[in-house]
Amino acid sequence: MGFYDYLSAFSYSLIALSYIMRDIFWLRVITLFACFMDIYIYFFIRPGQPMWIQIAMNLVFIAINAYQLAILLKEKKASVLSGEAKIIHQQVFQAFSPVEFKKLLDVARFEDHPKDHCLVRTNEKPCDLMLILQGEAAILANGNKVSAVGNKQFLGEMSFLTEQPASATAVTSQPTRILRLPHAQLDALLKKTPELKAPLHSVLGQDVALKLKKMNHDKHATDAVVPVAAATPA
Numbered sequence: 001m002g003f004y005d006y007l008s009a010f011s012y013s014l015i016a017l018s019y020i021m022r023d024i025f026w027l028r029v030i031t032l033f034a035c036f037m038d039i040y041i042y043f044f045i046r047p048g049q050p051m052w053i054q055i056a057m058n059l060v061f062i063a064i065n066a067y068q069l070a071i072l073l074k075e076k077k078a079s080v081l082s083g084e085a086k087i088i089h090q091q092v093f094q095a096f097s098p099v100e101f102k103k104l105l106d107v108a109r110f111e112d113h114p115k116d117h118c119l120v121r122t123n124e125k126p127c128d129l130m131l132i133l134q135g136e137a138a139i140l141a142n143g144n145k146v147s148a149v150g151n152k153q154f155l156g157e158m159s160f161l162t163e164q165p166a167s168a169t170a171v172t173s174q175p176t177r178i179l180r181l182p183h184a185q186l187d188a189l190l191k192k193t194p195e196l197k198a199p200l201h202s203v204l205g206q207d208v209a210l211k212l213k214k215m216n217h218d219k220h221a222t223d224a225v226v227p228v229a230a231a232t233p234a
């Protein structure tokens with residue numbers, strides 16, 4: 001066995017190692033190394049007679065892997081979330097990958113509203129899906145406060161899911177920061193990227209379930225009071 005045999009065995013071992021990798025990034029990086037080694041071997045193994053076909057094929061493998069690696073790195077860079085976006089992703093949109101969440105953010109805008117600002121009006125069809133980031137909005141039915149939505153809760157999700165007019169009016173009860181997702185842009189995004197539908201419906205379903213749970217809890221609390229109140233002599 002000579003030097004080039006050992007080198008060739010090492011390059012094959014690298015390819016075997018790359019096949020073990022589950023991370024496609026490392027699979028491609030190690031394969032690139034092995035291809036460069038192969039080119040070295042095929043160039044020098046027969047002095048004065050480089051093996052051009054094998055060298056050319058390895059150059060093709062290198063080009064394919066380098067191109068795919070560049071795409072992977074671009075996606076990795078695009079998926080880095082920071083600051084407020086990172087917190088919202090962690091707390092609300094965990095069902096989305098960072099890349100998917102970035103696509104959602106591209107059609108969203110952050111807004112700050114003062115107290116007493118009407119965000120949704122009963123029986124009107126809201127044009128946007130909203131997420132309360134800070135602050136609170138009172139939920140009003142027939143002018144009476146029936147509930148409130150606050151930190152990391154959605155507003156307008158019922159109309160978005162059912163395509164019906166708003167079931168209540170929502171008015172900020174303190175300065176409130178929201179993330180607004182206009183229906184038109186959101187629908188266009190979901191049409192273009194249908195794989196975002198499932199995570200979005202999962203996130204909204206969870207929000208509705210929590211609201212229902214709170215309503216049941218509040219109703220139980222009221223029910224518990226009723227018999228006592230009824231038993232009290234007038």
Ligand SMILES: Nc1ncnc2c1ncn2[C@@H]1O[C@@H]2COP(=O)(O)O[C@H]2[C@H]1O
Binds near residue numbers: 149165
């Ligand atoms: N009982 C409730 N508790 C919390 N939020 C509500 C309640 N009723 C309505 N909402 C919110 O107020 C919004 C009014 O518009 P939507 O019906 O689209 O979606 C509604 C919910 O986001």
